[in-house]
Amino acid sequence: MSKHNLEPMRVRALALRLNGLLEHWDEVGAADWVAPLIQWEEDERDRRSLVRRLRDAHLGKFKALTDFDWAWPKRIERVAIEELMALSFMKDASNIVFLGPNGAGKSTLAMNLAHQALVQGHTVLFATASQMLGELAALDSDSTLRRRLRRYAQPDILVIDEVGYLSYSNRHADLLFELISRRYQNHSTIVTTKRPFAEWSEVFPNAACVVSLVDRLMHRAEVIAVEGESYRLKEARERNEARAQQRKGKKAARAGAGA
Incomplete structure (x- = not known):
């Protein structure tokens, strides 16, 4: 050669x-x-x-997209989600927002996107909004807070799960605004929420930065709506029905044996 x-x-x-x-x-x-x-x-x-x-991302267990029941949600943009899996939104640091009710699959979709980014060599961090904001708000030292903000600001993708399940103080709102500002036009953020942005003033009541926070988060963002009944409730109902059938079968077998 x-x-x-x-x-x-x-x-x-x-x-x-x-x-x-x-x-x-x-x-x-x-x-x-x-x-x-x-x-x-x-x-x-x-x-x-x-x-x-994978270890540093803290994704935990989730259902793979290949096992996702696309027929269950009443509304879901499957083509848009499959296009997102190509990760082209990361090129210009666009954000993704999954909007829908509890149990509709928002977190599963966000985790699949995050996992795809990991497989392609990117860095990812997953956290619930309450976990992340609670951790940041509890830090008293400015230097410690700056270091922890950098931890959340640096990954190529940050997944903030379950925004809107709780209400937060002005300090929480300010911290989230600071974090989104640091990531703005630098890295992509994926958010799951059950609350439309018009209701975020109820999530962060009296916070002056809510309008600016939503504005920066939504700039060049794609909103994916997922509508339908909770898939977890569906699975729980099916398990209960299966158990009832098993008990019915056992009862019939005992009755037959005693005849």
Whole structure:
């Protein structure tokens, strides 16, 4: 193999900082085992990076999009969601808002988007609004607060789950505004909420920054509405019906045995 053809492999070795191999490149660069070695190292580092980013993302367990029951919601834009999975919205740091009632699948969709970003090499952090804002508001030290704000501001995707399930103080509103401002036009934020933006003044009552907060969050954002009955209630109902059938069968079997 010519030196010209070996150059791409040498560049890959440089990126991996395989200094020992590079020191003897002229001697071994053309050897048959060099290309597999570099590929193994790249694959292993990619694997470790994914494991680390998955751990740091705090996604937890969720239902994969391949198992999502698209027929259950009364309204859902499946084509739009499948297009989002290409992650093109991240190129201009656009935001995504999943809007709908409890249990309709908003968090599942947000987690699938976040997981796809992780697989593609991006950094992600998932947190409920109450967890994140409660943590930030409890910090007394300005330096600690700045460090923690940076933690939430830096990931390529931040998922803020369940905005609107609780009401928050002015301090919580100010902290969320500060965080959204830091991420504005730099990184994408995914929000799940059951409250339309017109009702966010009830989520953050008396907070002066609500209009500005919504304005920055909604600039270049796509809102995906999901409407329908709670899927969790559907699954609970089906489990109860299955148990009732099992008990009915056992009762009939006992009756038959006693006859």
